[in-house]
Amino acid sequence: MEFWQGVRRVGFGTKRLAGSGGGTESRTKAVSLLRRAVDLGVNHLDTAAFYPSFASGGNHRSFESLGWANEAIREALSPSGKEVLVATKVGPQPGGLARPDELQALVEQDLQALGRDVVDLVYLRQTGLESIAEHFGVLAQLRDKGLIRELGLSNVRAEHLEQAQQIAPVVAVQNRYGVGFGRVNDDLIRSCGEQGIAFVPFFALAGASREAGGVAASEIVQQIADAQQATPAQVRLAWTLSRGDHVLAIPGTSSVQHLSENLAAEFIHLSPADIAALDAVPSD
Numbered sequence: 001m002e003f004w005q006g007v008r009r010v011g012f013g014t015k016r017l018a019g020s021g022g023g024t025e026s027r028t029k030a031v032s033l034l035r036r037a038v039d040l041g042v043n044h045l046d047t048a049a050f051y052p053s054f055a056s057g058g059n060h061r062s063f064e065s066l067g068w069a070n071e072a073i074r075e076a077l078s079p080s081g082k083e084v085l086v087a088t089k090v091g092p093q094p095g096g097l098a099r100p101d102e103l104q105a106l107v108e109q110d111l112q113a114l115g116r117d118v119v120d121l122v123y124l125r126q127t128g129l130e131s132i133a134e135h136f137g138v139l140a141q142l143r144d145k146g147l148i149r150e151l152g153l154s155n156v157r158a159e160h161l162e163q164a165q166q167i168a169p170v171v172a173v174q175n176r177y178g179v180g181f182g183r184v185n186d187d188l189i190r191s192c193g194e195q196g197i198a199f200v201p202f203f204a205l206a207g208a209s210r211e212a213g214g215v216a217a218s219e220i221v222q223q224i225a226d227a228q229q230a231t232p233a234q235v236r237l238a239w240t241l242s243r244g245d246h247v248l249a250i251p252g253t254s255s256v257q258h259l260s261e262n263l264a265a266e267f268i269h270l271s272p273a274d275i276a277a278l279d280a281v282p283s284d
């Protein structure tokens with residue numbers, strides 16, 4: 001059975017949990033938003049020790065090990081008893097990519113902040129490596145030790161996936177992807193589908209705005225949204241999901257209204273003509 005069976009098509013990314021403008025003061029709000037998400041059926045949370053992160057006034061706070069979002073998840077889930085897949089990512093550090101011998105401590109930090117004995121899914125979130133074998137090998141050992149249940153890869157190309165698969169099974173790939181954004185990943189998405197690997201797109205809403213957040217503006221997306229009586233965010237998510245049953249969305253939001261809207265995107269039906277028009281939006 002594939003890893004994503006039973007995982008809702010639209011999950012939740014915690015990068016924007018404190019809003020897109022900055023600040024980690026609204027912990028109570030974050031916990032209640034996460035609880036609301038789980039109440040609405042979200043059973044896939046995508047997180048990292050360095051979330052939230054955002055671009056604010058040109059200052060991009062990035063990769064500091066805050067544990068903030070992970071602790072909010074711990075608090076939000078502790079009384080619920082609901083089964084929720086929690087996926088974290090390790091690799092990026094303020095000074096660059098972590099060394100292989102630093103990865104175990106990062107996974108242990110995640111476990112502590114999340115209050116778990118095992119992380120359901122850990123992505124190696126790489127940058128700049130030609131070979132990920134050494135880093136991924138360490139995560140495979142942590143999986144063998146029982147600290148990690150499943151392994152994923154983020155920010156990778158097809159050759160990285162092949163390198164990892166020589167070492168241990170990969171259940172999910174997380175790369176940037178959306179309407180008119182990151183279409184360089186089209187072949188990788190197809191290949192993941194053929195191999196039973198989940199593809200988890202990030203920046204599916206923000207697109208080329210990336211860290212700045214918001215929903216990327218597009219005339220064609222707006223036209224289809226108007227015709228569907230939907231929002232541009234919903235059309236973007238629906239198109240992303242149309243790429244295959246193995247695609248799991250993880251939109252990030254700090255808003256209850258946006259959360260509900262994003263979850264409803266799962267039920268929007270795009271016609272073949274809509275999909276063709278969205279396919280044709282030039283990619284960055």
Ligand SMILES: NC(=O)c1ccc[n+]([C@@H]2O[C@H](COP(=O)([O-])OP(=O)(O)OC[C@H]3O[C@@H](n4cnc5c(N)ncnc54)[C@H](OP(=O)(O)O)[C@@H]3O)[C@@H](O)[C@H]2O)c1
Binds near residue numbers: 202205231234252
């Ligand atoms: N592996 C990686 O390298 C990597 C990189 C980036 C992100 N990620 C993961 O992917 C997730 C998604 O990326 P993201 O959160 O950066 O970007 P995103 O989901 O593409 O877009 C989030 C932005 O859109 C806004 N938004 C969300 N829903 C909306 C709606 N229905 N209507 C209007 N605006 C809406 C949010 O602001 P509001 O708060 O106002 O809703 C936020 O500014 C992250 O949370 C994180 O888990 C992974």
